[in-house]
Amino acid sequence: TQLDPPDAVPHVFELEANYPNPFNPSTKINFTLARSGPAALEVYNVTGEKVATLVSKSLPAGRHTVSFDASGLSSGVYVYRLRSGAYTASRAMVLLR
Numbered sequence: 001t002q003l004d005p006p007d008a009v010p011h012v013f014e015l016e017a018n019y020p021n022p023f024n025p026s027t028k029i030n031f032t033l034a035r036s037g038p039a040a041l042e043v044y045n046v047t048g049e050k051v052a053t054l055v056s057k058s059l060p061a062g063r064h065t066v067s068f069d070a071s072g073l074s075s076g077v078y079v080y081r082l083r084s085g086a087y088t089a090s091r092a093m094v095l096l097r
Contacts, residue, residue, distance in 0.1 A: 015082045015089035018068070022094040025071045029054070031082050036060045039084040043068060046077050054080075070095050 016030040033039060041055040051073060054066045070078070075097040081090040 013082075013084065013087040013089070015080075015091055017091055018080065018093045022096040023070070024096050026067055026069045027093060029066050029068060029080060030063065031066075032063045033059055033061050033084055035085065037085055039082065041066060041080060041082050044079045044081065045073075046079075051078065059084075 012032065013034050014032040016032075018027040018029045020027060029041065031041070037058055039055055039057070039059045040053070042050055043052040043054065045051050052068065052070075054068055055064075068080070073095060075095050078093050078095060079090050080093060081088065
C-alpha cells in the first residue's frame with residue numbers, strides 16, 4: 001500500500017472526542033474536513049439549547065482544532081455538533097466544576 005504524504009488532503013470527515021474530557025473550564029475539539037466549504041461547530045446543553053457557536057464559516061479541507069471555554073456554564077453534560085455539507089456528527093463532553 002502507498003501512504004499519503006503528510007500534507008495530503010484527507011478523504012474523510014471526522015469529529016474527534018474533545019480533550020480533556022471531563023474538563024474544567026476549557027477543552028479542545030479536533031475535526032477533519034474532507035472538502036473545503038461552510039462548517040458549523042455548535043455546543044448544546046442536555047435540554048437542546050444552543051450555548052455556544054464555536055465555528056460558523058467556510059473552512060479549508062484538513063484538520064482543525066477549536067478551543068472551547070465553558071467558564072460561564074454550569075457543570076453537566078454538553079453535546080457538540082459539527083455540520084459541513086451533508087455531514088453531521090455529534091459527541092458528548094462533561095464539564096466538571
